[in-house]
Amino acid sequence: MAIRPAEQLIHKAAWLYYAHGLRQDQVASQLNISRASVAMYLRKARETGIVNISTSTQLFTDDVLARKLEDALGLDAVWIAPENDHIADPSTEIAVLAASVFLELVKKGDRIGVAWGRTVYMIADIMSYADLQDVTVVQLCGNLGAPYSYRPDQCTMEIARRLNAKGLNFYAPLVLSTEELARALRAEPVIREQLSGVGECDLALYSVGAVDADSHLVKCGALTSGEMAELRSRGAAGVIAGQIIDAEGEVLDCSYNRRVISAELASLRAIARRLMVVQEDSKFEPLFAAIAGGLCTHLVVGARMAQRLLDHAAATTEKAS
Amino acid sequence: MAIRPAEQLIHKAAWLYYAHGLRQDQVASQLNISRASVAMYLRKARETGIVNISTSTQLFTDDVLARKLEDALGLDAVWIAPENDHIADPSTEIAVLAASVFLELVKKGDRIGVAWGRTVYMIADIMSYADLQDVTVVQLCGNLGAPYSYRPDQCTMEIARRLNAKGLNFYAPLVLSTEELARALRAEPVIREQLSGVGECDLALYSVGAVDADSHLVKCGALTSGEMAELRSRGAAGVIAGQIIDAEGEVLDCSYNRRVISAELASLRAIARRLMVVQEDSKFEPLFAAIAGGLCTHLVVGARMAQRLLDHAAATTEKAS
DNA sequence: CACGGCTCTCGACAAAAGTCAAACTGGGCA
DNA sequence: TGCCCAGTTTGACTTTTGTCGAGAGCCGTG
Numbered sequence: 001m002a003i004r005p006a007e008q009l010i011h012k013a014a015w016l017y018y019a020h021g022l023r024q025d026q027v028a029s030q031l032n033i034s035r036a037s038v039a040m041y042l043r044k045a046r047e048t049g050i051v052n053i054s055t056s057t058q059l060f061t062d063d064v065l066a067r068k069l070e071d072a073l074g075l076d077a078v079w080i081a082p083e084n085d086h087i088a089d090p091s092t093e094i095a096v097l098a099a100s101v102f103l104e105l106v107k108k109g110d111r112i113g114v115a116w117g118r119t120v121y122m123i124a125d126i127m128s129y130a131d132l133q134d135v136t137v138v139q140l141c142g143n144l145g146a147p148y149s150y151r152p153d154q155c156t157m158e159i160a161r162r163l164n165a166k167g168l169n170f171y172a173p174l175v176l177s178t179e180e181l182a183r184a185l186r187a188e189p190v191i192r193e194q195l196s197g198v199g200e201c202d203l204a205l206y207s208v209g210a211v212d213a214d215s216h217l218v219k220c221g222a223l224t225s226g227e228m229a230e231l232r233s234r235g236a237a238g239v240i241a242g243q244i245i246d247a248e249g250e251v252l253d254c255s256y257n258r259r260v261i262s263a264e265l266a267s268l269r270a271i272a273r274r275l276m277v278v279q280e281d282s283k284f285e286p287l288f289a290a291i292a293g294g295l296c297t298h299l300v301v302g303a304r305m306a307q308r309l310l311d312h313a314a315a316t317t318e319k320a321s
Numbered sequence: 322m323a324i325r326p327a328e329q330l331i332h333k334a335a336w337l338y339y340a341h342g343l344r345q346d347q348v349a350s351q352l353n354i355s356r357a358s359v360a361m362y363l364r365k366a367r368e369t370g371i372v373n374i375s376t377s378t379q380l381f382t383d384d385v386l387a388r389k390l391e392d393a394l395g396l397d398a399v400w401i402a403p404e405n406d407h408i409a410d411p412s413t414e415i416a417v418l419a420a421s422v423f424l425e426l427v428k429k430g431d432r433i434g435v436a437w438g439r440t441v442y443m444i445a446d447i448m449s450y451a452d453l454q455d456v457t458v459v460q461l462c463g464n465l466g467a468p469y470s471y472r473p474d475q476c477t478m479e480i481a482r483r484l485n486a487k488g489l490n491f492y493a494p495l496v497l498s499t500e501e502l503a504r505a506l507r508a509e510p511v512i513r514e515q516l517s518g519v520g521e522c523d524l525a526l527y528s529v530g531a532v533d534a535d536s537h538l539v540k541c542g543a544l545t546s547g548e549m550a551e552l553r554s555r556g557a558a559g560v561i562a563g564q565i566i567d568a569e570g571e572v573l574d575c576s577y578n579r580r581v582i583s584a585e586l587a588s589l590r591a592i593a594r595r596l597m598v599v600q601e602d603s604k605f606e607p608l609f610a611a612i613a614g615g616l617c618t619h620l621v622v623g624a625r626m627a628q629r630l631l632d633h634a635a636a637t638t639e640k641a642s
Numbered sequence: 643c644a645c646g647g648c649t650c651t652c653g654a655c656a657a658a659a660g661t662c663a664a665a666c667t668g669g670g671c672a
Numbered sequence: 673t674g675c676c677c678a679g680t681t682t683g684a685c686t687t688t689t690g691t692c693g694a695g696a697g698c699c700g701t702g
Contacts, residue, residue, distance in 0.1 A: 053372060054375075055335045056452050
């Protein structure tokens, strides 16, 4: 298959149509092909990111609630997805919004850290294609060998594919059975290099996990629901990039965390823009912990969650004063 | 006129249509308005930059000639507009390309320096709207009081308007009648501040002028064609931001230059990305001078000019070795 | 060299989007 | 109050775009 000429044609058709504003039949006669082909090329151009159609997400930041949250929580930017009556599926709405926001935040030459989870994969899946060169997507934590389609490496690869970027995933398990082995593996040059490269990312994308029996950590067999409950009683508040954090957003001191292969929280905090997306209302506590720990600078949530965060923040401030 | 609700509706319609991929009639029924209104809102959304449709300009950099030029002239990126048989108007083609390239180079928060000229104004005029916040467009040189529509301040303002950005033009004449007055005016705080702010720009957009009787400097009465000819014989090779440069791209030592109010070449060179656009084949000499003087990092030209530049560069290198 | 299997292309039809003049709305003003 | 104006909104119409199945070219294979 001759890739070049086809690609060229797609580019040319897209250029004449979108940049010059010609109609499809005019493009067709310029390129000496049928109008139907032009229509097909244009679809391909949109699908591959040769043309980019992006809508401003201002509508969702340009909101009193969003402003208040930014102030109250010290965040750089907050986007709030509406959750009223006729929004069919709030969690999809949040993902669509997050995908747009993400694409708005990505710049050429960026290095992007991506974690795992249903939310992240859903965003990847919804996200439209873009043609960024010189972008690298790196995986923030080890893999879980589960049958889920949203394994860390899947998330990384899918996002890389969408952006036409380079995907850098690392093939280590997320959790090992002994601390010793984890330590040894972390010291491996390949792994160490990748982990230390996390701090050089320009942008991170992740969600936060809940500490309960529904957690992927439990579903994938990394922890039993009993262990999870025990960790919870010892102060576990959420899961970030496979690590368990406490209510202050610090790594919980426990065997599990010491057996994990993942980017250190300090490296995550070193990333200038950290986009956190939370779909489920039930993840209030984990989210608050993550914010408390400074693990997020940009936030996409639903309206109900936004209100709860604001109420809680206000209550905390009041108590403090 | 209630601006808010209308704006909101435009945003919502654009969001549902472009981000969610609904059809116009579906959007209409969601928002309880007629489909015709949706169509109108969508047009407004495109016109105001609420939705951005951009086509990759890769086609024009992804070219052997462009690569060679980048290497030969030490430029960061070169775009070449085709000029074959059925391109109706090469100079428009160059401007359309330049507008796309410019929009691709602009980032949020940028400070952009803009010079004057037919080319720059044409780009501004063709350029689609975008909704960049936190962008500032500054004028690089003083005004000419001519009846042209492409006065420096017009260029600045139009580009600022298109980007939804802040325009900072300065109201000083480009040329004064005495060196003394020019010196005094340059020392004025308002002017000095703006001139010194040029170095802090992230991106510059300009073209280069020819040193002949057709030059705007002559047409606007800043110089007579006789003076122009004399300057030419003394080594003048081109005009950048209202200043006359020699073949090495340095300011020519002459009374005219000392009477000009404009950004110093050193400040221009301090701008990280300098996008130069040249439409006319006749501007070969001025362009080569500008490149020699390091006044451009990104270049948009036509195919013929590109070839001439490459040939000349090759000849020069050969002679040197 | 004939044969599937493959992708690419085209014509024709169906669906969607653009357009325009007429109707409507709400706010300012006599 | 009633009238007028400027700007919206709409239904009906036209133009443009999307899609689908048929056919054409292409290649490796038996």
